[in-house]
Amino acid sequence: MVNILISGYYGFDNIGDESILRTLVSSLREHIPDCSLTVLSHNPTSTREKYGVEAVDRMSPMAILRAVKKCDMLISGGGSLLQDVTSSKSLHYYLSIIRCAEFFHKKVFIYSQGIGPIDRPGNRRAAAAALKRADGIVVRDERSASLLEEIGIARDKVVITADPVIRMKKPDGDVGAEILRKAGVSLDGRLTVGWAIRERDTDSRFVKELLRSIQMMKDKYNAQSVLIPFHYEEDGEVCRHIAAQLPDDTAVCLNEKYLSEDMLSIIGNMDLLVGVRLHSLIYAAIMGVPLIGISYDPKCTAFLNSVGLDKLSTKENFTAELFLPEAERVLETGKEQVERVEVHMAKLSRKLDTNEKMICAIMEKSRKYTMQDPQNNTEKKDKSGVRTAGAISFVFLLTLFAKLLGVVREMMQANIFGTGIDADLYTASYNSTLYLFTTMCYALCIAAVPILTKEFAADRKRGEKAANNLLTITLLGS
Incomplete structure (x- = not known):
């Protein structure tokens, strides 16, 4: 199963962009039958009903983040998405999604887009930085390819096809x-x-x-x-x-x-x-x-x-x-x-078939690389182990530092208040509360971690709800 996330100007009832999405979805399903499609949409409910895909709110950062982490490939699909004539905001919105996918090492494909105009120097640099790391770039006309070359994208990396809507089938005129x-x-x-x-x-x-x-x-x-x-x-x-x-x-x-x-x-x-x-x-x-x-x-x-x-x-x-x-x-x-x-x-x-051929080739190459290069998987596990060891070391050092501060506190307290019965009573009352609170925290950790792990594995939303309830009860109890 190939999980594909599609980004574009969808869910706004613009016939042109909706036509692009329809042809894109039907063509991907024809060429990649085992694909699972998710669309970033202004109206997720409508997009689900129209195209039979998963859809998430295009303006929800957390929903976008989860969709990007879940996908194997991001397709920035069709239309004139990367331009700053309408506004720089829309350009940076689409570039931010591309950069997010690249950050999580997802494949990124630019699908028959019309690029530009991009007039502002800062916007040109931002677009070039994001697109240089894309795994495939297909544009719909010569003008778009020339603009990409102007901003520093190698011409041999860019393929020219046409607007995806051209592939729509003639319907019944009745x-x-x-x-x-x-x-x-x-x-x-x-x-x-x-x-x-x-x-x-x-x-x-x-x-x-x-x-x-x-x-x-x-x-x-x-x-x-x-x-x-x-x-x-x-x-x-x-x-x-x-x-x-x-x-x-x-x-x-x-x-x-x-x-x-x-x-x-x-x-x-x-x-x-x-x-x-x-x-x-x-x-x-x-x-x-x-x-x-x-x-x-x-x-x-x-x-x-x-x-x-x-x-x-x-x-x-x-x-x-x-x-x-x-x-x-x-x-x-x-x-x-x-x-x-x-x-x-x-x-x-x-x-237009070039788009799907390139997508299939990119995903096939990625699959073979993962299967045929066990050293790559070992390296990933090693890196994961290094990160885990680093986190454990960091927590250990913080705990050691806290204990040392505790020793310093005891020394200063003895120096200022002495070691009489009053100081002993203060220390006993303070430590009794601390030991009680520490014992409760240890108990909660031991009991909560396996329960929450199970809940998150079954359903993320249910796990978040359980964690929120536990945190609320703990704070109220303390």
Whole structure:
């Protein structure tokens, strides 16, 4: 059994990251049938139910520590985890988990990540220090590999594949069609355009240009637009705002959270997908839907280039006048675009098997090393014995020091108070209390150690509860 711990931006209802986790879990189970998977999640209960894995709270230090100590390998999985554009806090959060795994001598694998941007010098040094000790590094694009080389990671240590979501299987389109009908979208041959945007400011220039673009598509093609929030918490408000600003039959906003397979099915029912979110573009490519990419981050441009396309514009430079001619062109040549993208997607999908092959090789090498090198096991036992002997010696020296202090106390007491009957009575009363307390402590140690050892072996939580109860009773009694 191989215990694998997966770290990432999971449990936040972000369709892109949830899609990464789904493909990662299914692929690991396919290639390593005897693996046990644990995920660090914002919502452990939901993650357990969705993916059938163990899950722990990603913000609980003790839960993370126990999960790291238990695992054989940490996978820092997918997405743009190691970057400081969002904030330095998220970068150091993921690096701290990597460093924790390295501290406990666990295998560390970077799984098809998009690295960067990492702009601050201190953050670059921290990332380099952690990643240099990783057992395997796989990135999803050339830009990420170049950044790692800039910060000091040897290029031959880095493998380039693709985004894990590319490997998702096409679902049945009927599920998405039913969701769209319930939301008020008519699927009767009318041109349907999906919009997967990334914006929080309802009054931004970008939103105003989107409103104009949607209205132009309605005027020219009688198109109905569907606002699709890929990250419901971040995108939902702006999507609802845009739909509310337009006539009733112009735009519909999807107002529910969906599983990644359902969202993929929804995208499959579009005639054109206009995407800002990276994984909306990947979904369109998987489902064979003509697409137009608006880039808010270099990762979007990198993916579009990897499937033979280019971005329409950046989010900051987007205008309705720029969009309409591109929409006309893509609608006219959509079949050719889809065929070209399919060829590239097939190549990228085959590359992704590199992740699991490397993971299997790393774990197999570790297993053989442990089995074939008994000297290594002997050394570990010797080190453990040295640590135990050191602890015993330390306790012995402390006890000896305490006894010597006791002798000094007796000498000072005799020198100051003399050796009369009063001093003898004081010494007797003091020692009687001390002997009683020492006897009780010895008795508790002799009785408690085997009991607590048994409780901890059976169930850690039960052992902790028993230890707490014993400590409470002892303190109250004293």
